[in-house]
Amino acid sequence: MTLQTIREARSLKVNEGRTLLDNAQRENRSLTAEESAKFDAIKGAITDLEQQEQRQQFMDDADRRSIGTPITGNTDTLPELEKRASLLAVVRAGMEGRALTGADAEVHAELERRHGKAKHGGILVPLSAFEKRQNMTTTAPELVATQHRADQYIGPLRDSVLVQRLGVRTLSGLTGNVSIPKAGTGLSVGWVEEGQALPESEMDFESVSLTPHHVGGITEMSRQLIQQSSPAIEDLVRQDLSWAIAHAVDKAIIAGTGTGGQPLGIINRTGVQEAELPETWADVLAIEQMLAAVNINPTGWYTSPGVLTALRGILKAATAGSEYIATAGRIGDLPAATSNAAPVDTAILGDWSQVLLGQWGAVEILVNPYAETPYRRGGVLVRAMSTVDVAVRHEQAFVVATKGP
Structure with missing residues (x-):
């Protein structure tokens, strides 16, 4: 499973659990025994998905570190990398929640080195x-x-x-x-007679x-x-x-x-x-x-x-x-x-x-x-x-x- 798939599954489970609680609150009652059991199952599924997300995130970061090498010395190579970088690939990586690879990862790493880390991921x-x-x-x-x-x-x-x-x-x-x-104001000049001081x-x-x-x-x-x-x-x-x-x-x-x-x-x-x-x-x-x-x-x-x-x-x-x-x-x-x-x-x-x-x-x-x-x-x-x-x-x-x- 990709990181994106895991996050979508987790989001669905969260919405499912929230619906159970909202229904009970709307009717001003507690969860029934059946609803409580269902909520506990949802809770366990969310916990398991969160653990999967952490493991997948770790592996994606490991992949990024092995594929994308930051540029540290030769700044002449950055323009060449920019030519190979793909804005669409950057957007797609953000959508799927995975790390950048190749030229995109190298350009991102070099820009962070020059300008500091990006905010909010x-x-x-x-x-x-x-x-x-x-x-x-x-x-x-x-x-x-x-x-x-x-x-x-x-x-x-x-x-x-x-x-x-x-x-x-x-x-x-x-x-x-x-x-x-x-x-601002510049040099002042003027005409003078012989022997007179300049302004x-x-x-x-x-x-x-x-x-x-x-x-x-x-x-x-x-x-x-x-x-x-x-x-x-x-x-x-x-x-x-x-x-x-x-x-x-x-x-x-x-x-x-x-x-x-x-x-x-x-x-x-x-x-x-x-x-x-x-x-x-x-x-x-x-x-x-x-x-x-x-x-x-x-x-x-x-x-x-x-x-x-x-x-x-x-x-x-x-x-x-x-x-x-x-x-x-x-x-x-x-x-x-x-x-x-x-x-x-x-x-x-x-x-x-x-x-x-x-x-x-x-x-x-x-x-x-x-x-x-x-x-x-x-x-x-x-x-x-x-x-x-x-x-x-x-x-x-x-x-x-x-x-x-």
Whole structure:
């Protein structure tokens, strides 16, 4: 018997015993002689299953120690192991309650060595595990022979995850709080007559800080989905888990409140420039000029589809042959990214390389096959958690345009 099978049998016995007690309590009576004998038998079965679980857990751990060897010296081999690691195999191991083996075990052991042990028995996987692999591309792979086609998988309608593609700088592998020096007021210069002293000044320095903030997502997956070995299914699991975290990080970069565990987003930062949503070509140019005045070369706009659609219907000038302010992918001469995750009636123009996304350690995967509702359906809950923070090098590198009163 596998560890998963033993735990499921134990769970059934616990539910059976609880039903006996609940029935007696509901009727405000003690257990009958027959019920007492049945309860004692259930109790003995639970005790026996617990002992089996301990023995099986010991053997699984022994297997892991013999197969998975932690990396201790040659860090160059970790990227190669990551290529062979399977996120789906990690989820499947958590679902079945067994230890990792092979490359998955080695990567987990190395990440624990670098970043500390996972909480609550979770499994550590590298951030790269959420990236789509080129060798996963297949032609019409099947989920279950002749019945399900992975290339025809219909996913949920989701907001676009775009912010991190706009050029945000990512700092990975952080440990502890991070402080990045930032120049404040600079050197003063001036013209002087012959023999006069030059003006004196002192360099003033500030800092940009990154502190850990925890983000996570929980998704339900069917037992059958996780047990498939198709490469396309591996892609689906990666996409589902990565989107859950990436979507939350995207929203935090833009509108994080800085409270309730959230990082502080761009629109809530002191020092960010403000304007009204552009309604004319002159308004667009005025916003671009606000950034030019502080020596910022903007890399693109980020806004909602509604704002972009409105700008696509406005001409630059009321003359024959005039172009529209925006197209499907640009506002003026600059790229425009749109998502329903963007704040309503808001458009942001800026240099997105000024945003720093700090990442601590690896992503922790924890599988719960016993959550009541998914359990009844034969499904499992999979939780992915990561630790990140957002910082902005120069707040004035962004103009947040909102709808006027």
